[in-house]
Amino acid sequence: MTSLYTLFSVLLVLVVFPSSATGDLINQTCKNSSEGNRNIDQNFCVYALQAFPASRCANLTRLGLISITLVKNNVTDSRCLVKRFLEDKKPDKGTKAAMKDCLELYSDSAYALSDASKDFKAGRFSDANIKVSSVMDGSTTCDQGFDDLGVSSPLKNENGYIFQLSAITLSIIKMLNLSQES
Numbered sequence: 358m359t360s361l362y363t364l365f366s367v368l369l370v371l372v373v374f375p376s377s378a379t380g381d382l383i384n385q386t387c388k389n390s391s392e393g394n395r396n397i398d399q400n401f402c403v404y405a406l407q408a409f410p411a412s413r414c415a416n417l418t419r420l421g422l423i424s425i426t427l428v429k430n431n432v433t434d435s436r437c438l439v440k441r442f443l444e445d446k447k448p449d450k451g452t453k454a455a456m457k458d459c460l461e462l463y464s465d466s467a468y469a470l471s472d473a474s475k476d477f478k479a480g481r482f483s484d485a486n487i488k489v490s491s492v493m494d495g496s497t498t499c500d501q502g503f504d505d506l507g508v509s510s511p512l513k514n515e516n517g518y519i520f521q522l523s524a525i526t527l528s529i530i531k532m533l534n535l536s537q538e539s
């Protein structure tokens with residue numbers, strides 16, 4: 358009975374406090390990222406990375422790949438959203454043109470992220486940096502198209518996610534690049 362209780366306690370401790378040293382890496386990384394870049398919200402960063410399967414014990418390299426995947430998922434989803442919009446709705450000429458621009462930007466971004474992932478895995482961090490930066494720029498260019506029409510971007514939320522997740526990715530790339538140089 359006593360030993361069962363002990364076993365239970367040990368299990369409970371393992372479940373409640375899973376290796377905090379590694380679990381802390383997400384927090385640590387997001388803290389550094391948000392301190393280095395005011396566009397990054399620490400809570401969003403923690404929420405996004407923790408939601409990814411098997412991320413809690415991931416090292417920084419793995420977190421970098423996870424963040425690239427997160428941006429890619431958002432880009433793919435946003436692209437699909439725009440495609441559906443263009444098929445289902447009958448937007449005015451201006452909106453249609455802006456949407457088509459965004460569609461193209463998202464397609465380019467999806468390619469850029471596949472390349473960035475390869476660069477990242479090969480340790481070509483500056484190449485990965487350039488590609489992820491282009492994705493980040495793409496999200497603002499998409500919103501800008503609507504701003505130019507004088508309407509608020511219907512893709513503001515989507516672009517906001519892409520922007521944030523790209524910024525998080527860039528900041529992880531920077532951390533890895535610094536540790537590689539030292």
Ligand SMILES: *[C@@H]1O[C@H](CO)[C@@H](O)[C@H](O)[C@H]1NC(C)=O
Nearest residue numbers: 377380381382384399400403
């Ligand atoms: C990480 O930060 C979140 C809040 O952002 C907090 O709830 C959580 O306890 C922290 N985890 C660790 C392991 O420090």
Ligand SMILES: *[C@@H]1O[C@H](CO)[C@@H](O)[C@H](O)[C@H]1NC(C)=O
Nearest residue numbers: 382385386387388389417532
């Ligand atoms: C975060 O920054 C601190 C101080 O600059 C540094 O000691 C730590 O290693 C950094 N963490 C990561 C994950 O890069």
Ligand SMILES: *[C@@H]1O[C@H](CO)[C@@H](O)[C@H](O)[C@H]1NC(C)=O
Nearest residue numbers: 414415416417418419420422
């Ligand atoms: C990071 O984790 C991956 C597995 O997710 C592993 O292949 C790699 O060797 C680890 N890198 C370091 C520097 O420990």
Ligand SMILES: *[C@@H]1O[C@H](CO)[C@@H](O)[C@H](O)[C@H]1NC(C)=O
Nearest residue numbers: 405427430431434435515518
């Ligand atoms: C974008 O990424 C965030 C964080 O990973 C997630 O919460 C959100 O559901 C994603 N949005 C889309 C449209 O994929």
